[in-house]
Amino acid sequence: MDDISKAMQHINRSITGWNQREPMPFEEFLELLSANPTKVIRNVFQVFHDMIMSHIGERADEYPDDPESIHFASYDCYRLFVEYTDHPFFADRLFANRLVNLVTSWKRGTQQNKIYIFEGPPGSGKSTFLNNLLLKFEKYANTEEGLRFETVWRLDRQLLGNFVRHETAHFLDKLSKLIDEYEFDQNEIIEAKSALHGMDDFVEIPCPSHDNPILMIPKDFRRQFFDDLFKNDEVKWRLFTEKEYEWVFKNNPCTICSSLYQALLRKLKDPAQVLKMVYAHPYRFNRRLGEGISVFNPGDKPTKQTVFSNEMLQNRVNALLRDSNQVKYIFSQYTKTNNGIYALMDIKSHNTERLMELHNIISEGVHKVEDLEENVDSLFIALMNPEDKKNIEQFASFSDRIQYIKIPYVLDLNTEVEIYRNIFGKHIDESFLPRVLHNFARIIISTRLKITSEAMQEWIYEPDRYGMFCDENLQLLKMEIYTGHIPPWLSDEDRKKLTAKRRRKIIAESENEGEHGFSGRDAINIFNDFYSTYARKDKLINMSILCNYFTKVRPELGNSIPEGFMDSLQRLYNFTVLQEVKESLYYYNEEQISREIMNYLFAINFEPGRVETCKFTGDKLQISESFFEGIENRLLGMGTEPEKRLAFRRETQKEYAARTLTQEMMTEGKQINESTLFQALRERYIFNLKEKVLDPFLENANFRRAIKDYGKEEFKTYDKKIRDDVTFLMNNLGKKYRYNKHGAREVCVYVIDTDLAKRFARHTQDPFAQ
Secondary structure, eight states: OHHHHHHHHHHHHHHSSGGGOOOEEHHHHHHHHHHSHHHHSOOHHHHHHHHHHHHOEEOOOSSTTOTTOOOOOOEEOHHHHTTTOSSOOOOOHHHHHHHHHHHHHHHTTOOOSOEEEEEOOTTSOHHHHHHHHHHHHHHHHTSTTTOOEEEEEEEETTTTTOOOHHHHHHHHHHHHHHTTTSSOOHHHHHHHHHHHHHHHTEEEEEOTTOOOGGGGSOGGGHHHHHHHHSOSSHHHHHHHHOGGGHHHHHOOOOHHHHHHHHHHHHHHOOHHHHHTTEEEEEOOOBTTTTBSEEEEOTTOOOOSOOOEEOHHHHHHHHHHHTOSSSOOOEEOGGGGGTTSEEEESSSSTHHHHHHHHHHHHHHHSEEEETTEEEEOOOEEEEEEOGGGGGGTTTOGGGGGGEEEEEOOSOOOHHHHHHHHHHHHOGGGGGGBOTTHHHHHHHHHHHTTSOSOOHHHHHHOSOGGGGTTTSOTTOHHHHHHHHTTOOOTTSOHHHHHHOOHHHHHHHHHGGGGOSSSSSOHHHHHHHHHHHHHHHOOSSSOBOHHHHHHIIIIISHHHHTTSOTTHHHHHHHHHHHHHHHHHHHHHOOOOHHHHHHHHHHHHHHTTSOTTEEEEOTTTOOEEEEOHHHHHHHHHHHHOTTOOHHHHHHHHHHHHHHIIIIIIIIIITTSOOOGGGSHHHHHHHHHHHHHHHHTTTHHHHTOHHHHHHHHHTTSGGGGGSOHHHHHHHHHHHHHHHHHHOOOHHHHHHHHHHHHHTTHHHHHHTTOOOTTOO
16 A cells, blocks of 8 residues: 555656646736746747757867858757657758758747748658647646746635625525435535635636737737836847747737736726736647647548637626626637647548638638637748649638748758668668768669769869769768758869859758658668678678668669669778778877977978978978978979979968967967967878878788688787787777777778778878979
8 A cells, every 4th residue: 555655756756746736826927927038928929939949059160260161061860750759750961951040930939820831742751740749748847947928817706796796605504405405415515605706716718729818918908017017138138029939019909808808907997907817827738638739630620610608708798897898718729739730641532621711810820719819929930742732732812921931851861871770770780881871862862863973064064073972963962961961072162163152042942852862761761671681690792782782782773773873882882991091000290290290390491401490399490492392292292293392382482471470379379289270281281291101001911811711720920010019900990980800900900902002092182293
């Protein structure tokens, strides 16, 4: 029994909280309002925004110092769409930014009587998206963070002169005598009397439209009222000036509340006395009951009843006011979601009819209920397949009231991989060499992109220049941009051409992509077949297996992949793993590199033939052409023509004098090694060192054999230098790029056997080339 009691007490404590609050008097509500105005004064659009932003996290900007940034942020939508859901939805970077921009515009108050239709092809996850979104909204709206208040009227019988306590007591005494013959004990009768006495003190009238209590203040007097209520601070300034809060001064209360206010004012002659009958009650949302959230499927038949009322409540109001015409307590189904969400799952069948009914409501913000006008201020959301647009195209006048938000198949390769991990388990990474799983996602996404991209062609005039890293249609490059990544193999010139305007144009093309190709369901089925066929404990899935699957094992799938894409993907993979091996094998003396660059920056201010002591390092320098040539070969690459070296030296000296010395060092107080020019030269120096890092090892047959024997007993037979180099390489591949021991061996042998270093040496473009 102790456990049962404990369990019951716990559930009692859990349930009896803010959601069991009694309605609070208007003055108490005003105290809450003045203490936290921005939280209490929120409509459904503002709360929806706050819910979204409280559930997502913005990751750090990959390029914080980029002057051409378009704030294409990386949002973590796990808590919003995945956590505590039956069916997770994965929002890629493109859609997440689209959604955040939308709700941010709502918060600013730019919504103008529209219905927001999320349009996407079958299999894009629209229904899952909306169900999860409404689930999180319902939970949030029923917490302290999402709490809003609605109006409840409590009409005081005594104040209205319609309550005589001794008459009620006389009636209860008669009632007691009548029920004496039944088996009720005295306590039950006393409880019944108390309940009736309590009920008789007031008549409670809930606002069916869920109006915020602040709307009960007459519109013409609200500005003065709030001016008196709030102290002069930033919050008050925002309330009075920003469009976000325009509704506070513009909106009228519902017809029922307006007529109640006027009727009571005529009777009491005192606005303060009228407002004392206004109470604030938490606006509770319940999708299953249709309270605050109503969701309609195409097969749900419309209800025959269009006008609702409460006859008992109407009679009580009539009796109190002694007039049956002053307040008509009638309303429509739309009041249940006023200041809430009205959603249509797919615009077809009965939902097409519902959408048409919303036409005038959305346009005017009112709905006729018999001879009364009813305010409708809801968030209208719908889902639509592209082919269902024909159902509403004949209503041209409705088009300006619809805002479409694309929800296509995933176009962000990182999100595509997360979907596989969620469905098949995070352990799938252990079956792939690094990069190969993401390349599977690239293949899937290639079928969803348009072959031709006007924005990409305007940016990269000659795609052939990147033939070793990218396909001729630049889809691989576009995928990187869609993930927010700028690949390192782009030239400086093309990076500079990637302006904010051009980035926006590229991102904008995603609005018209992802409608065709492998759907989300197709991709899952393909991955399931591929993974179950090739995942082995003793062998990792590599690029050869991946390419073979789409070209030979499942050629019908390969027909959907753009021509030449697989070959380009293989080349990009080769370039990437070559850079990883170089980076892992490379070791540089940072102090020596810094010393040489500082000496160079000092020496370029003198003509050759001078002997000077560097003020940055203290080194005595014999400044000559051979001195400059030695460092410039490491900065520009071996064999650079003397004219180009001289031009580079003059440009560097000009930058040093104009910005580094006068602005950064003398004005900003930076050290030479903190300057922008120093960092740029350091990157050049290291790049050219890395390009040659493999050369000494490729001619050594023992190096390849040592890699294959790494981790085995035979590895101990090699000389110490080779063992140290191979161990250094393997450890770095694991630390930097998540290779396990087997994968590191395999990728190193692959790089050596395919002679990637020499193949790319002929084609690799210096990213620092002028």
